[in-house]
Ligand SMILES: NC(=O)C1=CN([C@@H]2O[C@H](COP(=O)(O)OP(=O)(O)OC[C@H]3O[C@@H](n4cnc5c(N)ncnc54)[C@H](O)[C@@H]3O)[C@@H](O)[C@H]2O)C=CC1
């Protein structure tokens with residue numbers, strides 16, 4: 408028996424992040440399409456993104472909330488207030504999961520006092536069951552609601568519960584990280600093409616390399632520096648590339664990227 412067979416989940420906003428979560432839940436066979444509801448701004452696009460796969464398109468947020476036990480706030484942060492205020496009276500028995508970056512417990516509590524909510528930052532690899540959900544430790548779910556929700560999310564992601572002070576930085580590394588990693592992937596693709604590989608082949612090799620390197624670290628616990636060293640033979644070829652990346656400022660660029668994101672978040 409599937410422990411989630413009676414659950415319904417509703418997405419308020421059905422863009423990149425909501426679709427990634429829904430895709431992951433379907434791909435991992437955690438939910439069936441008919442357990443998933445969504446609303447969005449563009450009706451035709453919403454229908455294409457939901458109904459073709461058997462999910463339910465809802466006309467508005469009120470319909471979505473009414474039909475769902477778990478309500479996912481998946482609009483842009485500046486839209487959260489506008490979307491949530493009209494459904495406040497429907498939220499009493501719901502499990503509310505916010506994925507809006509920069510909408511921590513305190514902000515949501517002010518907007519939806521007395522409701523059962525938790526703030527999180529997911530990332531797009533949830534679509535293939537390899538994501539991360541950074542969840543804020545401070546929440547207002549009951550113990551049972553928390554364990555139901557985190558159990559569900561853990562089927563498509565690593566669920567990392569963190570104190571409020573560390574959610575932002577963790578969310579930047581895991582939530583923004585796929586954009587940064589994709590740039591590295593794209594650059595390796597360009598490099599492969601420069602040297603005569605087909606783009607498809609270069610991307611396939613680079614992707615598997617990135618996934619495998621991540622897994623190697625996760626499984627061995629080896630220091631990244633030691634992992635790098637184990638590829639660089641003295642007087643060999645890799646070290647020449649490593650030196651070029653150092654001259655190009657790769658590490659400084661990564662540090663600056665995370666600083667830039669955190670700086671922008673703190674200005675809000
Ligand atoms: N894309 C990502 O990798 C991540 C996104 N997030 C968060 O997820 C949230 C959504 O981001 P994305 O999916 O990337 O944005 P998106 O722009 O792809 O999707 C936003 C969705 O909101 C809908 N929407 C706009 N106004 C609406 C309204 N009045 N009622 C109902 N739906 C409405 C749009 O139609 C669209 O489906 C944001 O708060 C973001 O901070 C968090 C972590 C990662």
Ligand SMILES: O=C(O)[C@@H]1CCC=N1
Pocket residue numbers: 508578582583
């Ligand atoms: O760029 C954004 O606003 C969202 C938040 C985390 C990842 N993407």
